[in-house]
Amino acid sequence: MFTGALSKMKVELHDEVHYTLRLSSDLCVNDFIGSSIVIEWSGKITCSSCGKNTKKSFGDGFCYPCFISAPEATECTIRPELCRAHLGEGRDPEWENTHHNVPHFVYLAASDTVKVGVTRAGQIPTRWIDQGAKSGIRLAETPNRYEAGRLEVALKAFFTDKTNWQRMLKNELDSSIDLVEEKWHLHDQLPSDLTEFFTEDDEVIEINYPVLNYPEKVKSLGFDKTPRIEGRLTGIKGQYLIFENGEVLNIRKHTGYVVTIEI
Ligand SMILES: [Zn+2]
Ligand SMILES: [Zn+2]
Structure with missing residues (x-):
């Protein structure tokens, strides 16, 4: 039996993605694909920033006071174009300086469609895996988060920045x-003040997920309505556990939920 507060699964890219849940001890989730598991929520949620109990979680598992004041819950984590780290400003200028005033990548990721996104330099391919992308390519490397956000906003005219989680979990892919080609086609269409940070690095990273078979229909479960979730685990993709009957559990969405897992 494993107990602890849930957090985003740690991912490593090998022939397929290796997933680790960090609870009372590290749990390699891939080992339990094909097995029946029970995950039970204790009713407790602890804040991912201050560690205090909270009745409800906001954003990535924050209590309300942290959601409105913690450096890592600042709005520019979701909207990079609002970042002011490069000006020495922001909710917590010191945190901004070490986390957002550093090199960032704008990338394209492929699944059922092409998606654009922004991430810090060290977060590739983790970010692509967390989104359940089939493959990804670096588009531009910028000196800070703001410049990456500015480019991303321009690219939203061409591509989405949202993941359709149902299609992702049904493995609907556009193999064409x-x-x-998409990257350099964009380069030709954008004004030159937006292409100065384009990178020559054209490596396409392919990602395989540990999934026995993909569901035809998916139904998302949550602990607020279903405190005890059980079933045969048939795969893991993005930050979702996939069960035999097409039920899926978004682990990241339940950051801070204190659970026990029985296998
Ligand atoms: Zn807190
Ligand atoms: Zn920022």
Whole structure:
């Protein structure tokens, strides 16, 4: 039996993605694909920033006071174009300086469609895996988060920045997508003040997920309505556990929920 507060699964890219849940001890979730598991929520939620109990969680598992004041819950984590780290400003200028006033990538990721996103330099391919992308390519490397956000906003005219989680979990892919072609086609269409940070690095990283078979219909479960979730685990994709009957559990959405897992 494993107990602890849930957090985003740690991912490592090998032939397929390796997933680790960090609870009372590290749990390699891939080992339990094909097995029946029970995950039970204790009714407790602890804040991912201050660690205090909270009745409800906001954003990525924050209590309300942290959601409105913690450096990592600042709005520019979701909307990079609002970042002011490069000006020495922001909710917590010191935190901004070490987390957002550093090199960032704008990327394209492929699944059922092409998606654009922004991430810190060290977060590739983690970010792509967390979104359940089939593949990804670096588009531009910028000196800070604001410049990446500015480019991303321009790219939203061409591509979405949202993941359709149902399609992602049903493994609906568009195999005709050519990320290198999309990247350089964009380069030709954008004004030159937006292309100065384009990178020559055209490596396309392919990602395989540990899934026995993909569901035809998916139904998302949550602990607020279903405190005890059980079933045969048939795979893991993005930050979701996939069960035999097409029920899925978004682990990241339940950051801070204190659970026990029985296998
Ligand atoms: Zn808190
Ligand atoms: Zn920022």
